[in-house]
Amino acid sequence: MEASAVASLSFLVGLLTTGAVPLSLSPAESSASNVPFTLRYVPGFFKQGTASVDRPTANPDHFGLLTNVSWSDVDIYIDMQAARGVQAKLFLFLRHGQGIHNVAEAQYGTEAWERYYRKLGKYTDARLTALGIQQVVNASDKIDTELQNGLRIEGVVVSPLERTLHTSMIAYRHHDEIPKHSMEWPRETIGICTCDLRGTISSKAVQYPSIDFDDFWSDADPWWSPNKRESELHIDDRARIFLNRVFYGHKSTHMGVVTHGGLTNAAMRVIGHRMYSVSTAEVIPFLLEDKRPFA
Numbered sequence: 001m002e003a004s005a006v007a008s009l010s011f012l013v014g015l016l017t018t019g020a021v022p023l024s025l026s027p028a029e030s031s032a033s034n035v036p037f038t039l040r041y042v043p044g045f046f047k048q049g050t051a052s053v054d055r056p057t058a059n060p061d062h063f064g065l066l067t068n069v070s071w072s073d074v075d076i077y078i079d080m081q082a083a084r085g086v087q088a089k090l091f092l093f094l095r096h097g098q099g100i101h102n103v104a105e106a107q108y109g110t111e112a113w114e115r116y117y118r119k120l121g122k123y124t125d126a127r128l129t130a131l132g133i134q135q136v137v138n139a140s141d142k143i144d145t146e147l148q149n150g151l152r153i154e155g156v157v158v159s160p161l162e163r164t165l166h167t168s169m170i171a172y173r174h175h176d177e178i179p180k181h182s183m184e185w186p187r188e189t190i191g192i193c194t195c196d197l198r199g200t201i202s203s204k205a206v207q208y209p210s211i212d213f214d215d216f217w218s219d220a221d222p223w224w225s226p227n228k229r230e231s232e233l234h235i236d237d238r239a240r241i242f243l244n245r246v247f248y249g250h251k252s253t254h255m256g257v258v259t260h261g262g263l264t265n266a267a268m269r270v271i272g273h274r275m276y277s278v279s280t281a282e283v284i285p286f287l288l289e290d291k292r293p294f295a
Contacts, residue, residue, distance in 0.1 A: 035240040041271040042287040049273040058279040071150035078253050088289035089253045093264050096163040097132030097281040101195035118193040125162045126195035135281035136170040154252035155179050159186045159259050161198050165208050168258040181212045185242035188260035190223045190230040197224040239266035
């Protein structure tokens with residue numbers, strides 16, 4: 001095997017094993033990441049992440065495809081990069097529909113929510129509201145339309161919280177052929193807020209038998225703390241680990257991700273995507289490629 005190939009293989013193994021155990025919510029956090037990460041966003045295909053065009057309003061048509069750009073153009077780019085030895089993949093992020101915790105924060109205000117309400121047990125592993133369910137039904141219709149227009153989705157990775165699991169089942173309800181796999185990594189910001197404390201994996205596996213939960217190492221939540229909230233630096237590293245594991249650990253080049261606003265914002269920060277406010281049940285595409293120089 002050539003030296004460059006050996007180096008690439010070693011780098012890949014490192015990416016896949018980084019963070020194989022739970023991240024520590026330690027009080028002493030470094031100001032710089034030690035997670036190997038070379039994935040970058042590719043502009044020029046979607047309005048949300050292309051600086052030369054104005055930021056669109058929420059839920060742009062065709063998930064933000066630029067005028068005169070099609071899903072076929074995205075596929076052609078991925079194939080052309082592969083021919084050059086560069087990995088490129090499309091991640092279609094979907095934020096969950098409105099949850100009961102979203103309603104509570106809007107009702108009581110952020111200050112009161114953070115001071116008192118977010119600690120209440122009734123918001124534990126927050127479920128979707130009736131409006132949230134309808135929002136996801138609307139998102140599902142849009143996904144169906146874009147799949148008919150040439151969008152490809154080969155697999156879906158889902159956060160294990162109730163609102164994201166439920167969202168994934170509704171969003172892809174017409175596509176049982178697309179496998180769903182849950183992972184701990186794409187969860188919402190961890191700690192203090194009971195809405196982000198997940199239930200047991202054993203109960204979720206019974207409730208959602210079509211979702212694969214084999215990735216989990218703990219039945220109970222191993223990360224959530226009632227006293228400490230995850231920092232931005234920490235969730236950014238978690239986003240790096242998650243993106244590494246899906247990008248390099250899956251053969252598929254077109255992946256759906258059902259996740260949360262906090263994790264989506266972290267992903268935007270680490271891949272070099274300009275900030276864009278993602279609404280509940282909104283889809284945002286990320287075209288990513290590995291920017292490592294090849295020997």
